[in-house]
Amino acid sequence: MASDILQAFEPIFYPRSVAVIGASADISKFGNVILSAIMEVGYKGKVYPVNPEAEEINGLKVYPSLKEIPGEVDFAVLTIPAPLVSSALEECLRKGVKGAEILTSGFRETGTPEGRRMEEEIGRIAKRGIRILGPNCFGIYCPESGLTILPGQNFSREAGPVGFLSQSGGLCADLGQMAKGLGIRFSKMVSYGNGCDVAACDLLEYFFADPQTRIIAGYLEGVEDGPRFLEILKNNRGKKPVILWKAGLTETGSRAVMSHTGSLSGAAEVWKSVLQQWGVVQVGGAEELIDTIYAFLYLPGNAGPKVALMGGGGAIGVAASDALDRLGLSLPVLSPPILEKLKASFPAVGNSLKNPVDLGNPMIPPSMLRKVMEAAGEDGGIDTLVVIQILFYILYQVRHRLGRDDKPLSQFSFQPELLKACQEVQEKYGKPILLVLPDIVTDGKMIDLEIEWRRERDNYQAAGFPVFKTLDRAARALSHFVRYHQRLPA
Amino acid sequence: MASDILQAFEPIFYPRSVAVIGASADISKFGNVILSAIMEVGYKGKVYPVNPEAEEINGLKVYPSLKEIPGEVDFAVLTIPAPLVSSALEECLRKGVKGAEILTSGFRETGTPEGRRMEEEIGRIAKRGIRILGPNCFGIYCPESGLTILPGQNFSREAGPVGFLSQSGGLCADLGQMAKGLGIRFSKMVSYGNGCDVAACDLLEYFFADPQTRIIAGYLEGVEDGPRFLEILKNNRGKKPVILWKAGLTETGSRAVMSHTGSLSGAAEVWKSVLQQWGVVQVGGAEELIDTIYAFLYLPGNAGPKVALMGGGGAIGVAASDALDRLGLSLPVLSPPILEKLKASFPAVGNSLKNPVDLGNPMIPPSMLRKVMEAAGEDGGIDTLVVIQILFYILYQVRHRLGRDDKPLSQFSFQPELLKACQEVQEKYGKPILLVLPDIVTDGKMIDLEIEWRRERDNYQAAGFPVFKTLDRAARALSHFVRYHQRLPA
Numbered sequence: 001m002a003s004d005i006l007q008a009f010e011p012i013f014y015p016r017s018v019a020v021i022g023a024s025a026d027i028s029k030f031g032n033v034i035l036s037a038i039m040e041v042g043y044k045g046k047v048y049p050v051n052p053e054a055e056e057i058n059g060l061k062v063y064p065s066l067k068e069i070p071g072e073v074d075f076a077v078l079t080i081p082a083p084l085v086s087s088a089l090e091e092c093l094r095k096g097v098k099g100a101e102i103l104t105s106g107f108r109e110t111g112t113p114e115g116r117r118m119e120e121e122i123g124r125i126a127k128r129g130i131r132i133l134g135p136n137c138f139g140i141y142c143p144e145s146g147l148t149i150l151p152g153q154n155f156s157r158e159a160g161p162v163g164f165l166s167q168s169g170g171l172c173a174d175l176g177q178m179a180k181g182l183g184i185r186f187s188k189m190v191s192y193g194n195g196c197d198v199a200a201c202d203l204l205e206y207f208f209a210d211p212q213t214r215i216i217a218g219y220l221e222g223v224e225d226g227p228r229f230l231e232i233l234k235n236n237r238g239k240k241p242v243i244l245w246k247a248g249l250t251e252t253g254s255r256a257v258m259s260h261t262g263s264l265s266g267a268a269e270v271w272k273s274v275l276q277q278w279g280v281v282q283v284g285g286a287e288e289l290i291d292t293i294y295a296f297l298y299l300p301g302n303a304g305p306k307v308a309l310m311g312g313g314g315a316i317g318v319a320a321s322d323a324l325d326r327l328g329l330s331l332p333v334l335s336p337p338i339l340e341k342l343k344a345s346f347p348a349v350g351n352s353l354k355n356p357v358d359l360g361n362p363m364i365p366p367s368m369l370r371k372v373m374e375a376a377g378e379d380g381g382i383d384t385l386v387v388i389q390i391l392f393y394i395l396y397q398v399r400h401r402l403g404r405d406d407k408p409l410s411q412f413s414f415q416p417e418l419l420k421a422c423q424e425v426q427e428k429y430g431k432p433i434l435l436v437l438p439d440i441v442t443d444g445k446m447i448d449l450e451i452e453w454r455r456e457r458d459n460y461q462a463a464g465f466p467v468f469k470t471l472d473r474a475a476r477a478l479s480h481f482v483r484y485h486q487r488l489p490a
Numbered sequence: 491m492a493s494d495i496l497q498a499f500e501p502i503f504y505p506r507s508v509a510v511i512g513a514s515a516d517i518s519k520f521g522n523v524i525l526s527a528i529m530e531v532g533y534k535g536k537v538y539p540v541n542p543e544a545e546e547i548n549g550l551k552v553y554p555s556l557k558e559i560p561g562e563v564d565f566a567v568l569t570i571p572a573p574l575v576s577s578a579l580e581e582c583l584r585k586g587v588k589g590a591e592i593l594t595s596g597f598r599e600t601g602t603p604e605g606r607r608m609e610e611e612i613g614r615i616a617k618r619g620i621r622i623l624g625p626n627c628f629g630i631y632c633p634e635s636g637l638t639i640l641p642g643q644n645f646s647r648e649a650g651p652v653g654f655l656s657q658s659g660g661l662c663a664d665l666g667q668m669a670k671g672l673g674i675r676f677s678k679m680v681s682y683g684n685g686c687d688v689a690a691c692d693l694l695e696y697f698f699a700d701p702q703t704r705i706i707a708g709y710l711e712g713v714e715d716g717p718r719f720l721e722i723l724k725n726n727r728g729k730k731p732v733i734l735w736k737a738g739l740t741e742t743g744s745r746a747v748m749s750h751t752g753s754l755s756g757a758a759e760v761w762k763s764v765l766q767q768w769g770v771v772q773v774g775g776a777e778e779l780i781d782t783i784y785a786f787l788y789l790p791g792n793a794g795p796k797v798a799l800m801g802g803g804g805a806i807g808v809a810a811s812d813a814l815d816r817l818g819l820s821l822p823v824l825s826p827p828i829l830e831k832l833k834a835s836f837p838a839v840g841n842s843l844k845n846p847v848d849l850g851n852p853m854i855p856p857s858m859l860r861k862v863m864e865a866a867g868e869d870g871g872i873d874t875l876v877v878i879q880i881l882f883y884i885l886y887q888v889r890h891r892l893g894r895d896d897k898p899l900s901q902f903s904f905q906p907e908l909l910k911a912c913q914e915v916q917e918k919y920g921k922p923i924l925l926v927l928p929d930i931v932t933d934g935k936m937i938d939l940e941i942e943w944r945r946e947r948d949n950y951q952a953a954g955f956p957v958f959k960t961l962d963r964a965a966r967a968l969s970h971f972v973r974y975h976q977r978l979p980a
Contacts (some may be wrong), residue, residue, distance in 0.1 A: 036891070109842070149789070151884060151887045153890060159604075168808075170806060174928075174930055177930055177933075178930070179932075180932060181931070181934055181936075182932050247809055247812060250812045250815035252811040252812070252815035252821050253808055253811040253812035256807045256811040257808050257845055258808060259807075260808055286809070286930075287962075312660070317746045317750060318743055318746040319743075320744040321738070321742040321744075322737060322738065323744060325741060325742035330742065334612035352599070352749035352750065356746055358750065360595060366665075379543045393667050394641060396644060397643055400643060401643075416529060440664055441670070443667075444941070444948055445943075446938065446942060447944070451937050455934060458934055470777070
C-alpha cells in the first residue's frame, strides 16, 4: 500500500514534463511567475508553456493548446480564469496528464453556488483519472525534482527531510523563507488550497510512505475525511513525528477559515484530544511551527526534560525558570558532589550555581561557561543543557572600549570559543546542547550585529547545535520534542 | 507629598556632582565601565573618581578618598568589594552625600548569614540620612541629567516619557537596547537590585509624582512592603499607565528569584488579582513588556477592541482571527452598506472582504489597501485598523523579476505609498492604525531586507504609527492598551 501511493504520486512530484497552462509573458501575472520560478529553481524535465496568444515566453516555445504538445505531459500547472479550468482539465485527461495543480481561485471559498458548482465539477473530473491539487493553491515545491511553489524563485535548491502540507499557500511561501537560514530543508512542500481532490489524508499517507520524508509538518484549516485522517495517524503512530498547526479553532477563526478555503474547522477540544491521542505535536502559530521543526531536526533523541540552564544575568534565570516550569520541563538543583566541585571553581559572590546557573557577569567568558557545562554534563540528574549568552550586543561595548570601532564585530566575538566548548562537552558527555543567543537590538544603525548573529548561528548549526533567539522559543520547542518522546511527567 | 518625594530624589537623579568609589583604569572592571559610560553619555556635573591607588583615570584627577574631594558630592557610585561597602557609606554620610548606588553584589542574594548581615548594615546606614540603591544593581539611567547604567555607554541621550524600575540590571540593559530603535525613550530607568533601601514603593511613588514620566513600567521579583505598594497603586489608580512584569510566579521561578535578589516572590493568583484590581497592566516577559510600552506610546486614546484587519493571504487572516478572538478583541463583519461599496471596488474572486479582509494577492498594492482602509475608517462599527503587508520578502522577487538585482531594495518598496495612505486615512477618519510588517527571513545573505525593514519602520514611527513584526505581538499589545482603558467586554 505504501508503494502504491508512492507510485501514484511519482508523476506529480517527479514529472518528466510539465505544461504551464496560462503561461504569460507579463511578469506581473502568476502565469509568468510560476513558469519563471520552475525554470530558475532548476527543473530538468521538459517545460511546455501553453497559451493561444503567445509564441515564445522566457525563451521557450509556446503551444497554443495542450494537444499540440508533441511529447507526453506528466503534470500540468493551471493558471487560467476559473470558468476555463474544467475544460482545460478535460484536455488534460485526453492528453494523459497524470496530475495537475490549479493555482486559480474563485471556487468553493467564494461561498457562491457558482464557485461550489465549479469545484464539484473539478472533483468529478479528478475521479476519472487525474490527481488534482487545489484549486486556490500555490502548488508543489519539490527541490529534488526542481518543482517550486508560488512565488518560489529564491527557495533553496537543496532537498531535506521535512514534508509539509498546507491549506495556505502564503504560509508555504513564508515557511520557505523562515526555513532557509535555519538549515531546514524540505522533501516536498504541498499547498493544496481548497483540496477538492488531493488533500490532507492523501498527503499524510504519502509522507508516511515517502523515504525522503523524516519529519511531517502541516497547516490545516479543516480535514475532508475525519475518520480516514485519524485512521492514518493511528496506523502510523510513532513512525515519524507529525507537527500540525490546526487553525480556526476560535469562533472568529472558524469564520475566517470558511472564507479562506471553505473548510469546516471543528471544535478546539475535539482536535486537541484527538491529536494528542495519536501522538501529533500540536502547535499554534507559524513561529512555533518552524521552531518545533527546527528542534526535531537538530535535537538528538536523548534530549530530556531535566534542563541545566546557564548564563549570566539573574532576570534571565528567573524568567527561564517560570517559562520552563509552565512547559513541564524542570531545572533540578545540581547534585551535591557536582555542586561542590563547581563551587570550588567560582567565587561565592556574584554567582548563583544551583541551576539556573547565573554567572553574574553579563558577557561570560566561554572558559567559565565550559566549567558549568562540564558539571551539567557529568551530573546524572541532567538531560539537556541550555546555554544562554545574553547581552549579545555587548560586543559593541567590548569593541568600543578597546578603541576599535572601525573593526568588524566578528573580531571581538566569544562565540567561536564557546562553540568549541559546546563541541568538546557534547563529545565527552553526549548530552544535547541548545544555544540561546538573544539579538534584541532594534536600532537601524546597529545592523552589523544582526549580520554577526546570523554568521555565528550558521556556525553553530553547521556543528549540529540549534540556536534560538529567545529562551521562550527554545523551551517551547524542546518541550514539544520531549513530550513527543514521552519523557515528560504527566 | 508629591513635591516631597521629587525633592528627596533630586540629588539622586539630578546630582550636581558624582563620585565613583572604586573607579579603575582597567577597562574590564565595572569601576572603569561605569565611569566611562557616565562620561560618554554626557554627564555635565563634576565627576570625581576615587581610588587610593591611582592618580588619573580617563583623564580625570583621582582622589584617594571621598574626604579629599574639595567640593560637595551629591551622589556616589560604589563599585568596591562587598566587605568595604559599609565603611565607604559611613564616609559618604560624613561627606554629606545624599544618595548612593551600590553595584557590588555578594549580599542577601548569596543566601549566607554574612551576606544578610552586611545588607542589613547598609539598610541601617541608609536610615541615618542617605538614600541607597542596590546593592547588586546596575544603577540609574537618567538621560536628562547624563547618568547611566551598566554598561550603558550606547544608550540614547534623549529623554522621554517612560519611567522604568527593575530588580534586574540585565533587563534594564536589554530594555535600553530593545527600546532604542522603537523610539521609546526614558525619563529614568532604575535598577535597584536587592533594594535594601530605595525599592519598588519609593520608585513607584516617585514616578507617579515625576512630571517627566507619563508611562510607568517595571520588572519585579518581589515587593518589600506589600500593603504600601498596594496603597500607592490604589491612590494613583488611572493617573498613569503602570505596566509590570512580575516574575518568579512558578515554583521554579520563585526559587530562582531567591538566588537572584533574595526576594520572596509570592503566589501567582494573589498577584494577578491584586494587579488587576488596581488597573496595572500585567505582562509576562521582556518582549511583551517592550511591546506594551510601545503601544502605550504610539496608540491614541481612542484605540478600541473592534478591529478591521486587512492584508493578503488567507492563513494570516485565519491566524489573526484566532489570536484576536483569544485576546478579547473582535473582528466585526463590516456593516452592509460599507461592504457593498467595498465589493464594487474589487473582483468577487480571490478576495474575501468581510473582515478580516484578504485581498488574495500576497503583495497588495497600497491603492487597494487604501480602499479597504477607507471603508473601515467610514464604518462606525470599527475602532482600530490593523494593516498587514505580508510577504515583505517579496521585494526580492519584485526586484529580481525586474532584472534589477544590483539596485537597493528600497527602490522597489511599496511602503512610502502605503505610509501616505495611512496618514491620509488617519487624518480623514481619526482612527488608530497599526502596521504589521513581518520580516521573517532568516538567511544570512538576505540582510538587506532587515536594513530596509528597519528604515521603513523608522518612517512609520516618525509619522506616529507603530510597526510590529508579528500579528500576535500587535494584537497582544493592543489588547493590553484597550483593557487598560476598560473598553474590553468582560
